[in-house]
Amino acid sequence: MSMKKSPRILNETGKWVFNEVNGEDFLQNNKDFFFSKIDAMKPQTALDVESAANYACAGYTDNSIFNDIKMFVYNAPAIKIKDEEGKERSYELTLGDVCFALSIPLRDMYLKEHPEIPQ
Numbered sequence: 001m002s003m004k005k006s007p008r009i010l011n012e013t014g015k016w017v018f019n020e021v022n023g024e025d026f027l028q029n030n031k032d033f034f035f036s037k038i039d040a041m042k043p044q045t046a047l048d049v050e051s052a053a054n055y056a057c058a059g060y061t062d063n064s065i066f067n068d069i070k071m072f073v074y075n076a077p078a079i080k081i082k083d084e085e086g087k088e089r090s091y092e093l094t095l096g097d098v099c100f101a102l103s104i105p106l107r108d109m110y111l112k113e114h115p116e117i118p119q
Contacts, residue, residue, distance in 0.1 A: 007046065007050070007107075007119075008050065008104060009104065010101060010104050010105075013079070013081050014100070014101045014104070015101075016079075017093065017097060017098055017101040018101045018102065018105065020072065020076075021068075021069050021072055021098055021101075021102070023101065023102050023105060024105070026065075026069070026102065027102060027105060027106055027109060029065075030065050031109065033060075033063075033065065034053070034056045034057070034106055034110075035110060035113075037052070037055070037056035037059070037060065038052040038053060038056050038106075038110055041055070043117060044117070044118075045117065045118055045119075046107075046111060046117060046118065046119040048117075049107050049110050049111055049114075049117060050103070050104075050107045052110075053103040053104075053106040053107040053110060054099065054100060054103040056103070056106065057099035057100075057102045057103045057106065058095075058096060058099040058100075058103075061095055061099065066095075069095070069098055070095060072098070073093055073094065073095050073098060076092075076093050078090040078091060078092045079091055079092075079093065
């Protein structure tokens, strides 16, 4: 789902997942919700924000804002991904995968609005 490029970025699969769930609109429409969850964790560094963003997504999937995403995961067919050796294999997406794909752009959104947090 991601590559460690200092800071971590989405790989092609992560970008595909983010686009399939209309991640940009989802994050913008629910920005206040997610930012309040991150704020509550009082992040002090960019890595703290990354962890908090992941939790803000994965820890609240019982909220109704995730219903469309859960339906997407439930109905999604297996996708083809490449492993580290470049071999294709079938992979079934999980809700955790989608939350992770959302969390990296959420991290970036939060950091953009909080320049006081060291990066």
